Amino acid sequence: MAEPMGFYTDTTVCIGCKACEVACKEWNQLPATQGGANTLSGNSYDNTRQLDGMHWRHVKFIEQFTPDRAHGRWLMMSDVCKHCVQAGCLEVCPTGAIIRSEFDTVVIQADACNGCRACITACPFGVIEINPVSKTAQKCTLCYDRMQAGLEPACAKACPTDSIQFGTISDLRGRAQQRVQQLHDRGETRAYLYGADENILGGLNSFYLLVDEPEVYGLPRHPRLPTRRLTWSTAFAAVGAVVVGMLGLLGLRKRRMETVARSEM
Amino acid sequence: MLDTLFTKPPRWEWLIVWYFFLGGIAGGSYFLAALLDLWGDERDRSTARLGYYLAFIGVVLSGLLLTIDLNRPERFWHMLIMSERGWPVFKYWSPMSIGSWALLLFGGFASISAFAALAEEGTLRWSWPRAMRRGVAGKTLAILGGLCGFFVASYTGVLLTVTNRPMWTDTNLLGLLFLLSAASTAAACLLLLSHWWTTFAPTLQWLSWFDNHVLWLELLVLMSFMLWFGTVTDWRLNMGGLMLLLGVVLVGILTPLVLHARPGLLGKASPLVSAALVLCGGFVLRAGIVLSAQRL
Numbered sequence: 001m002a003e004p005m006g007f008y009t010d011t012t013v014c015i016g017c018k019a020c021e022v023a024c025k026e027w028n029q030l031p032a033t034q035g036g037a038n039t040l041s042g043n044s045y046d047n048t049r050q051l052d053g054m055h056w057r058h059v060k061f062i063e064q065f066t067p068d069r070a071h072g073r074w075l076m077m078s079d080v081c082k083h084c085v086q087a088g089c090l091e092v093c094p095t096g097a098i099i100r101s102e103f104d105t106v107v108i109q110a111d112a113c114n115g116c117r118a119c120i121t122a123c124p125f126g127v128i129e130i131n132p133v134s135k136t137a138q139k140c141t142l143c144y145d146r147m148q149a150g151l152e153p154a155c156a157k158a159c160p161t162d163s164i165q166f167g168t169i170s171d172l173r174g175r176a177q178q179r180v181q182q183l184h185d186r187g188e189t190r191a192y193l194y195g196a197d198e199n200i201l202g203g204l205n206s207f208y209l210l211v212d213e214p215e216v217y218g219l220p221r222h223p224r225l226p227t228r229r230l231t232w233s234t235a236f237a238a239v240g241a242v243v244v245g246m247l248g249l250l251g252l253r254k255r256r257m258e259t260v261a262r263s264e265m
Numbered sequence: 266m267l268d269t270l271f272t273k274p275p276r277w278e279w280l281i282v283w284y285f286f287l288g289g290i291a292g293g294s295y296f297l298a299a300l301l302d303l304w305g306d307e308r309d310r311s312t313a314r315l316g317y318y319l320a321f322i323g324v325v326l327s328g329l330l331l332t333i334d335l336n337r338p339e340r341f342w343h344m345l346i347m348s349e350r351g352w353p354v355f356k357y358w359s360p361m362s363i364g365s366w367a368l369l370l371f372g373g374f375a376s377i378s379a380f381a382a383l384a385e386e387g388t389l390r391w392s393w394p395r396a397m398r399r400g401v402a403g404k405t406l407a408i409l410g411g412l413c414g415f416f417v418a419s420y421t422g423v424l425l426t427v428t429n430r431p432m433w434t435d436t437n438l439l440g441l442l443f444l445l446s447a448a449s450t451a452a453a454c455l456l457l458l459s460h461w462w463t464t465f466a467p468t469l470q471w472l473s474w475f476d477n478h479v480l481w482l483e484l485l486v487l488m489s490f491m492l493w494f495g496t497v498t499d500w501r502l503n504m505g506g507l508m509l510l511l512g513v514v515l516v517g518i519l520t521p522l523v524l525h526a527r528p529g530l531l532g533k534a535s536p537l538v539s540a541a542l543v544l545c546g547g548f549v550l551r552a553g554i555v556l557s558a559q560r561l
Contacts, residue, residue: 031491088429095343096354114343115336118361119276121428126273135336157275226427227358228436233426237419237440240486244415244448244479248300251474255467 004104005147006083006205007156008172009165010179011217012191014076014163016059016119021078023049023158024057049137051079054132056140057155062216075207077217078155078164081106082195083125085202086158088226089119091126097137104169104205106143111138124201124223142206169205176209181213194219201225269431274317274559277334280367284330284423285551286450288368289443291323292418293451295375297475298406299411301468303404308465312472315462316455320414320423321379322370331368341547345369360424363554367416374410419449425554432505432558438490439554445483450547452476453521460537473536476526476543487550505557510551517546 009012033039041047046061058079065072082160083105090098090106094144097244098119108119108128120128120137131138143153151157156166165172173196183191190211195204201223215220267281268305298316300471301309332341341350344365347354356362383389433439452472459469491509524530524539531538 004381020471060316071449091356092359092361092427094354094356094365095340096356096357097343112340112343112348115338116344117277117361117531119272119428121275122554124268124272126271126431128334129273134479156289195560198297215266218271221266223271224268224429224432225536229426229434230358230360230423231402232422233437233440236437237423237444240441240444240482241419243482244445245296245300247482248297248475249304251471251478252300254474255471259467 002102002252004169005142005167006169006172006207007142007166007195008103008165008176008207008209009078009080009081010165010176010184010209011075011077012183012188012209012211013161014059014078015059015161016045016074017160018059019053019158019160020155020164021057021059023154024140025055027146027154028055028141029055030131051081051127052140053136053138054129054133056138062212064216072200074214077210077219080123080155080206081142082201082207083140083142083205084200085198085205086176086225087201087259088122088124089112091225091227092118092122096144102145103142103144103147105144105147107141107144108134108137110134110138123126141208149174155228155237159226162249164214169203170181172207176207179209183209267360267431269429269434270427270561271459272431274430275428276559277555279552280330282548282552282555284334285555286420286548287323287330287432289418289551290451291320291327291375292371292414292416293447293449294455295320295371295378295414296319296411297451297455297472298378298455299407299414302398302407302551305471306465306467308365309468309471310385311463311465312455312468313457314386315458315464316376316451317378317382317456319454320371320375320410324375324417325557327368328372336342350411356510360427364366364417364424365385365403367413367420373409373411374406376411376415378406384519398494399488415444417448418451419444425558430558431561434553436490438486438493442483442486442490442550445479445486446547446550449479449543451485452479452544453547456536457540457544468522468535473525476540480522480525480543484514485492486521487513487518503557503560506561508553508557512549512553513546516542517549518543521546545546 041049048058051058059065059081060077062075087106095112097109099107101107115136128137128139151165154166176193180191195207196209294316298313301313332338358459379395381394384394385398390474397403419440422443425433428434428438452475456472521539524535
């Protein structure tokens with residue numbers, strides 16, 4: 001297997017230009033929504049709104065303003081599939097359509113997916129959705145086809161500020177640590193890395209440098225695997241089956257005893 | 266903020282609600298029929314046959330509902346066979362994978378039992394299926410099919426738990442709850458249909474006794490399920506919570522329990538009304554749990 005590859009996204013240098021979104025759509029031939037009609041979200045400058053089957057990159061605009069709008073700041077973050085080392089979607093997929101590639105990324109094979117939607121609700125980040133054209137679950141592949149040809153993913157290539165960086169995970173982690181230290185030295189002590197270590201789902205192969213709580217960016221603080229309750233919930237059901245079976249037998253035995261008692265009278 | 270609230274709903278809607286309901290009845294009916302076959306009286310066999318017919322109809326409808334619900338229904342077989350390599354795909358840690366195999370297996374058992382029941386009744390003239398109603402073959406079929414039936418009835422709850430949606434994944438009780446509901450709705454369905462079916466009176470009494478006791482267990486587990494949540498509080502107040510409280514606890518469990526205890530309340534109609542209410546409760550239980558967690 002090749003060395004694990006991934007993204008490191010430094011949100012402090014994201015300018016919200018959405019070049020990554022456009023590059024992703026172009027390279028992966030993802031069609032426009034609603035025939036290209038410009039529909040506004042109405043509550044934000046962010047009109048992409050979310051990651052889904054037709055948007056594999058989404059630049060989040062987090063608009064933090066005081067009620068009188070005298071003070072405020074914009075946080076921007078180019079969101080994408082996290083390519084978790086322990087991936088919930090891959091765990092639950094019944095068809096084997098979701099695979100781990102030789103680059104340690106998580107890829108959905110569109111020709112194998114049958115649209116059961118189990119992965120959608122297993123993903124703790126809400127990344128996956130059905131693509132209405134292919135009618136299969138889709139998400140970022142980390143440009144699997146480009147990586148096979150030795151190219152970097154389209155979004156990282158297009159990013160003008162290097163907010164999205166592509167490389168080997170070990171190299172990216174080193175760069176990210178240096179950047180956090182640099183920000184701390186400059187007084188931005190809120191900077192930290194999300195998903196760069198193994199505490200979150202064994203490590204995220206697409207990890208982030210953030211300057212606020214994870215929830216502010218729409219990220220769960222402690223994402224977990226969907227199978228965490230599998231053993232106990234199965235055990236409860238199995239015990240229930242035994243109890244119900246015993247109950248049925250008890251009823252039949254009771255009936256037999258009553259019949260015997262009646263015949264002896 | 267709850268970590269599970271960052272997930273997306275899978276849009277499992279009414280087709281899945283109906284599958285959970287009918288699959289539960291199919292699995293429960295087979296289990297009850299198997300109990301009657303294995304440990305019941307010779308005169309219980311008529312109701313056992315009814316149970317096998319119900320299981321067969323239920324499993325066929327379940328397969329259809331599940332297939333239609335896929336976004337690519339023509340690829341339903343990908344649940345069982347890896348499309349690229351032609352090998353079976355079986356992931357024991359994925360409830361949907363193991364459930365697909367269980368449903369296929371249960372479909373086989375239910376079909377054989379239904380054909381055997383038809384042959385026993387004389388509707389089918391073939392002799393080979395009749396052998397599956399007697400002897401070691403009949404017993405083996407009943408045991409394997411009954412276990413498989415209960416698996417189909419309960420794995421759906423475990424499947425919901427093995428997600429990341431709030432409410433579904435916050436409890437270990439869904440598989441158990443669906444299993445109990447499958448047992449109670451199957452018994453209610455058999456009781457209701459027995460009105461038009463030749464049935465041995467003590468079989469009806471047993472079914473009624475069984476249903477009554479399972480309803481108590483279901484009530485206990487459902488209340489524990491509703492009290493389990495320390496963090497997701499709002500769903501108890503929304504439509505889902507209301508559906509569970511009014512539709513399941515009040516209409517589908519407490520009223521039938523009262524009718525069991527005081528059969529004179531509605532005269533001869535009591536058993537029928539009670540069974541119909543248990544069925545309604547079982548359906549509302551699935552609808553409340555499946556739909557409300559997706560509206561959060």
